[in-house]
Amino acid sequence: MLEAKNVVKTFDGFRALDGATMTVPQGAVYGLVGPNGAGKSTIIRHLTGVYRPDSGQLLLDGAPVWENPAVKRRMAVISDDWYYFPQASIAEMGRFYQGMYPTFSRQRYEKMKAVFPLKEKQPIRRMSKGMQKQAAFWLTMSCMPEVLVLDEPVDGLDPVMRRQVWQLLLDDVAARGTTVLVSSHNLRELEDVCDHVGIMSKGKVLLERSLSELQDNTVKLQVVYPGAEPTLPAELKILHRSNVGRVYTYIVRGSSEEILQRMQITEPVLLEAIPLTLEEIFIYEMGGEDYAVRDIVL
């Protein structure tokens, strides 16, 4: 289990992390989402032992990550700006990773040659951004980490390679119980692969739940009334309301069963609960954080 507890980090007076707390359960694929500048990359750099927190704890199975090679040997990371030595080829970086990670599997490295259509001896700097990302996956997954931390991992990959990479990751999770923490803005993609989600804003983790819990906890209702919109039950926690003609759409927090039951008193002509996508959950949750799409006339 990978944990951040009340992590605070300040950069030149700016509080980048403001008591961030999150837990990535073992074997989970945890999607970390949040607006730009929320602190996703910062917390990832703390969780991988690159940054030292001003206060708070970063733990892997209860052991601190900071300056703990034994813990770091179990983790591998692909950052959003993955670094390679300027003259190095994949083969040379492979030797470097092999020297660093005792769990590095030469066998897996060789197998993945078939997955990634890259020239092993070609300098990485001569490759395109997408190819460099593939090289990063090739090398990092060859390290056979127990915990894989990915920051915007599939940026620059073509759709086929994206699917290929996700497939590899999910196979690894299924076969070895690898824990994956992934930060991305591509919520549709995360929805397909993540089983846990954490939403960050302004240096804090606003909420973190399993995806099913999250989807069960917020409901999108489509309602048609015979006449004008009646007064809605006061106990309903409505996050968003809109209407097109007589069709009203509500985003309501709570379980769908309970909400449908309460809405019956408004005597609707049509009442339907539609599951929310991760993107919708993100948008409506962030709306509560004063981060919503604004109608601006230019």
Add this chain to the structure above:
Amino acid sequence: MRSATSCSKTLIRSDWRRFWPLTFLYAFISFFIMPVGILNEGSYSYYSGYMTEAEQYAQRAYSVAAHVYGSLPAFTIISLFLGVGLAMVLSGYMMKSNSVGLMHALPVSRTRQFLSHFGAGLSMLTAANLLTFVLSLLVEALIGVVDVVPLLIWLLAVELVGFFFLSFGTLCAMATGWLLAVPVIYFGLNFVVMAYHLLLDAVADLLWLGHNSVTDPGGAVEWLTPVVKLVNTLRDQYDFVEDAYQKGATLLTANPKALPTVLIYALVGVGMLALAALLYRVRHSETAGDAIVFPWLRPVVKYVISIAAGLALGLFIHQAFFGGGRNVVGLIICQMIMGGLTYCGVEMLLRKSYKIFDGRTLLGLAALWLALIAVCVCIKLDITGRERAVPPAAQVESVNISGGCIMELETDDLKIIETVTKLHRLLAKSDEPAMANTTYINMTYHLRSGNAISRGYRVDLDDPDQYHAYTELLNWDPVRQGLLMDRFDVYGRQFVYGCVTNYAAGENLELTPGQCLALYHALELDMEHHVTPEMLRKEVAEVEITLDTEGGGEYRIYRLRPDCTNTLALLEEYGLTIPEEGTNEK
């Protein structure tokens, strides 16, 4: 289980793979200085016509050893550059956020990473030095002059000097998140003390009577300018062994003072390395890209640079606007302007923004201006008493005097030193004399403490005390002999031209070389009794005697005293009558 403080072989291998060209370059340069140089020096057959074989061998051994020892100052300079070069490439990963992200996410503790990178640098340096040592030994064997001791001393010295500069460079790299700031900080720190010394000296030069700048100050300033101290020490690395031919030994031996100096710097290097390791541990990875990564260090950098720039550029601007005049207020204003501009520039650099004009900057500027005013006022008021201080003769190891009619003379004769300090005391307590009837004298004391003091005054010859002290100085044998061109070795050279001009009578007489020599001897006899300043000052010339030797040696006398009987008689013999007033003593 790996120790937390052992090196990571993977990191060392990686550093070697990436940065071997630097080692190669160093080894390549070393190859030309050492093995090739030794081959050139040792294979030359000296005086083969009239030397025995043993003497020839000794001569070649001398040349080889002299070359090996003599190369050390050059290797000190090379190490200065190699140290910062290695430090830059080995710590370059700390300067970019993505590279520092990779390295610090690796399962290697920071201490181990630090030691691994430093170890890689040291191993590169050592490998090149060992290779050079082995090749030099092979070349010595090839030419049949094997002398291992100078080579071992060379190896020890270059290794320790290299270690020191590598530690120094590494320490500088820990302070910054900009790769290009590493050499700036490194060379800045290497020369900051010397630079401040020279700048304060230059201000004192402007504001103090008689002050001369000392470019080779010695003492603490030299010790705190490592490259200067090391080059100066290693330049005198060897001593000649007088009876080496008889002993069959090499004609050179290591100077016992040189290696301890190198060893002291190596120990300082160990301290710097420990400090660098500590800074590496406390340094934040996110500071990659910052000019100075430790907030507590930023004001130090700001003020050190701004004050230095204020003093230097202020002096420059003052020179442009006020010439060489002693205008304290003008100097302060110039220094405040230039220091202030530099301060703002540094502030912009540190904040990475042009928007710096806030209360904090104004406060900083005020502090800077106060510091610059304080420096100038303190120097002007001479609060340390250095302007008029005269070192006690007992503390002076040697004195160098020159100026006016005195040709440059360096002496450790206590009696002359006492005469110089006596004259110096008189000059220091007097005000600057008017230009009329003065002569100039420079005196540079080399003190037993290793420091040097240099002063230059105009001696007021109308002041009886100064006149007598100066005359006393002129009449000490080494000074007087200097006046008589002993150092030009007149007996080794021929007089080629002579001329006597009697201004009062309007007569002019050209001398043959033989007459020149005779006149020189006559003057030598007369001046043995007494030399006066007037005899040597063209400004008060009545009779001008000029004797030129081949190769440019020149001797001039402008007045003759009545008791210069030998000279006067000879001139009369040559047909010149020196009028009464021309022989007047003051």
